[in-house]
Amino acid sequence: MRSFSVVLLFLLASVCCAQESGNFQPATTNVWGAEYPRVDGSGRVQLRVKAPEATKVRVNFWSGPKVEMEKQADGFWTVTTTPLVPGLHYYMFLIDGAEVADTGSHAFFGGSKHASAVEVPEPNSTYYSIQDVPHGQVREVWYNSKVTGTWRHALVYLPPNYDTQPKARYPVLYLQHGGGEDETGWIRQGNANFILDNLLATKSCKPMIVVMAYGYARRANQAPPDSTGRPFGSPEMLKAMQEMASAFEDDVTQALIPYIDSTFRTLPDRDHRAMAGLSMGGMQTFQITLNHLDLFSYIGGFSGAGGMLGGRKLDPKTDYKGAFADPKKFAKTVHLLWIGVGTVEPERMRTGLQNLHHSLEEANIRHIYYESPGTDHEWQTWRRDLKDFAPRLFN
Amino acid sequence: MRSFSVVLLFLLASVCCAQESGNFQPATTNVWGAEYPRVDGSGRVQLRVKAPEATKVRVNFWSGPKVEMEKQADGFWTVTTTPLVPGLHYYMFLIDGAEVADTGSHAFFGGSKHASAVEVPEPNSTYYSIQDVPHGQVREVWYNSKVTGTWRHALVYLPPNYDTQPKARYPVLYLQHGGGEDETGWIRQGNANFILDNLLATKSCKPMIVVMAYGYARRANQAPPDSTGRPFGSPEMLKAMQEMASAFEDDVTQALIPYIDSTFRTLPDRDHRAMAGLSMGGMQTFQITLNHLDLFSYIGGFSGAGGMLGGRKLDPKTDYKGAFADPKKFAKTVHLLWIGVGTVEPERMRTGLQNLHHSLEEANIRHIYYESPGTDHEWQTWRRDLKDFAPRLFN
Numbered sequence A, B: 001m002r003s004f005s006v007v008l009l010f011l012l013a014s015v016c017c018a019q020e021s022g023n024f025q026p027a028t029t030n031v032w033g034a035e036y037p038r039v040d041g042s043g044r045v046q047l048r049v050k051a052p053e054a055t056k057v058r059v060n061f062w063s064g065p066k067v068e069m070e071k072q073a074d075g076f077w078t079v080t081t082t083p084l085v086p087g088l089h090y091y092m093f094l095i096d097g098a099e100v101a102d103t104g105s106h107a108f109f110g111g112s113k114h115a116s117a118v119e120v121p122e123p124n125s126t127y128y129s130i131q132d133v134p135h136g137q138v139r140e141v142w143y144n145s146k147v148t149g150t151w152r153h154a155l156v157y158l159p160p161n162y163d164t165q166p167k168a169r170y171p172v173l174y175l176q177h178g179g180g181e182d183e184t185g186w187i188r189q190g191n192a193n194f195i196l197d198n199l200l201a202t203k204s205c206k207p208m209i210v211v212m213a214y215g216y217a218r219r220a221n222q223a224p225p226d227s228t229g230r231p232f233g234s235p236e237m238l239k240a241m242q243e244m245a246s247a248f249e250d251d252v253t254q255a256l257i258p259y260i261d262s263t264f265r266t267l268p269d270r271d272h273r274a275m276a277g278l279s280m281g282g283m284q285t286f287q288i289t290l291n292h293l294d295l296f297s298y299i300g301g302f303s304g305a306g307g308m309l310g311g312r313k314l315d316p317k318t319d320y321k322g323a324f325a326d327p328k329k330f331a332k333t334v335h336l337l338w339i340g341v342g343t344v345e346p347e348r349m350r351t352g353l354q355n356l357h358h359s360l361e362e363a364n365i366r367h368i369y370y371e372s373p374g375t376d377h378e379w380q381t382w383r384r385d386l387k388d389f390a391p392r393l394f395n
Helices: A002-012 A192-201 A235-263 A280-291 A327-333 A347-362 A379-392 B002-012 B192-201 B235-263 B280-291 B327-333 B347-362 B379-392
Strands: A045-050 A057-061 A066-068 A076-080 A087-095 A098-100 A108-110 A113-120 A137-145 A150-158 A172-176 A209-212 A273-278 A298-302 A336-342 A368-372 B045-050 B057-061 B066-068 B076-080 B087-095 B098-100 B108-110 B113-120 B137-145 B150-158 B172-176 B209-212 B273-278 B298-302 B336-342 B368-372
Touching (some): A087 A379, A087 B098, A098 B087, A098 B098, A137 A235, A150 A192, A172 A235, A172 A280, A192 A209, A192 A379, A280 A298, A298 A379, A336 A347, A336 A379, A347 A368, A368 A379, B045 B087, B087 B108, B137 B235, B150 B192, B150 B235, B172 B235, B192 B209, B192 B379, B273 B280, B280 B298, B298 B379, B336 B347, B336 B379, B347 B368, B368 B379
Parallel strands (some): A172 A209, A172 A273, A273 A298, A298 A336, A336 A368, B172 B209, B172 B273, B273 B298, B298 B336, B336 B368
Antiparallel strands (some): A045 A076, A087 A098, A087 A113, A108 A113, A137 A150, A137 B137, A150 A209, B057 B066, B057 B087, B087 B113, B108 B113, B137 B150, B150 B209
């Protein structure tokens, strides 16, 4: 009994400083019982990690400070960062050269691993946190994909009254994570369910089903590519990426959509089907929707649309198989084309999206272009994107 | 675009050795793309972690080897363990004194943190893995508990035909995790959903709803206890544990059960309500069910029942408020009392359960006592427990 009594004691211990006891408070992203990381009102983050025999410890925020930590007499290493902008910030510790997660943080799948993250609250912003409104449920489902020859896991958000209105049918938004993340990202990092709940509570968007799929795929019986010594941007690597993108496209259109439409009470036509994604998911969205305008009529690219252009100008006549060649036809076919980027994202991402926006304007393609003020290539940008995007769907 | 291209490349790289390429294979518990940990047919595990500047790296299996790792010329540390028994084994690295998770492993919440674990397959055992049978869905729900004054997250397994048989009502099993774990344990570590799917596919158990709640609770406005300098087993610590147990009991009976019964198509009476739990969850189950025999009629204690006795013999007249005082009444009231333990669990746990078993026999209390051969205080024991327990419910 001893082991779990000790655990209990730990769990019961000083879990959360009261507001008045000091400005620094345990982050909402911490596991229960963890006093660190702590965040203050200006967005500074205090970190702490026990590494008594280490000689060098750093913390690397992926879109933020990368700083050395200082060893204390008790074997803990600590640091206080400069202020971070509001939002969820991924980070890892580097302990004597080992990149590791913080055991005080909940795990958020990013960078192809269970990474740490700290939530810096946005003052007076409640749209992405749980409120006393009706809540949709998030379901875990498994579908058998003949494309990949595997069982695939997806998360599905169903709006609050799905169960109590057994004859209602709903439009569907397919919503994709970024590279290195997985199907859990939009719920765990993005709080997409709470964003939808809160929008629905004020009747700011239509009730919809949101499907979050695992964005990596390899065709059945296809051997994994050999990455040994392959340079970035090499033809072999581009080929491998294209193969995966193509396998995922087929998985979505041939396995996932049929599964969703046969499992849930959807409105299974193009007028009631949207797709959006962030970063890699935005690229996937453009590829899949523009190749399948028979299936989709709403398109969202969050910090990642047009990535296949590699920064060059869009050629509306030839790019995306000419989907943008005829603006009138496009306006009739696509009910919404939405692209967005954070104003402090890396230069290349920002100019890529801006160029796409200007190219679309020049080509007279009706679209929405949104900039998230002061946010980087991070989840606060994509939460805001979803908040702006979702109300424009299915009207 | 560069960052997620690199990530993509990583994901595409050598993900899984084919069976014939060697005996050691990446564990099924790895993240996509991770070559380590690797497991061979005898249950040996190879681990690898990059820590180029570290001076000492160990791996600690919680119920297994705790061994030094060896530094290689490339900055990676490696080790191959002795054979482990089949099952899911939690472990952490200790890098220069810092206890950290392995980024190659999926994260499993245990020990109050996102820990690593490696799955050692059980030969010819398919009962806890995904099969080509109808699958239930696992729903994430949030309920507002007046007991704790907070929103609480729970997972709910619904059997395969729940949606297609809109008039069917189902019995409910409340299934609790262990100390240091959370509401995700029975799905992520235990594969409870696949165990139920597979039992249902062979009609080996009744269709049921399984509710997995978060087993920690503090009453609204109750200050967290101060753990400073409090010795193990001290009156203050026991009081804090009792307070938490009592708050959780009220949360289950006053908030969770009413929420579940009003949200899902349950059979909301004691004859159709079971509770079971592992380790700490087994203690909670005994406390909650025996205090509320008006609500429950099936009871399961997996490696944790009777923990409140502290190893002493059960006194049927006084313990658990005399619930065991009258064997005939008990047999009429409780349709199933089930306790189990792994044969290689720590001495204290094993004798605790054996003593409880003998005490119940002496008191003529009808019950099932099950021993899981060769397994420790780990998930393989509890998967087997569920496989034996679930078919005995609601008959």
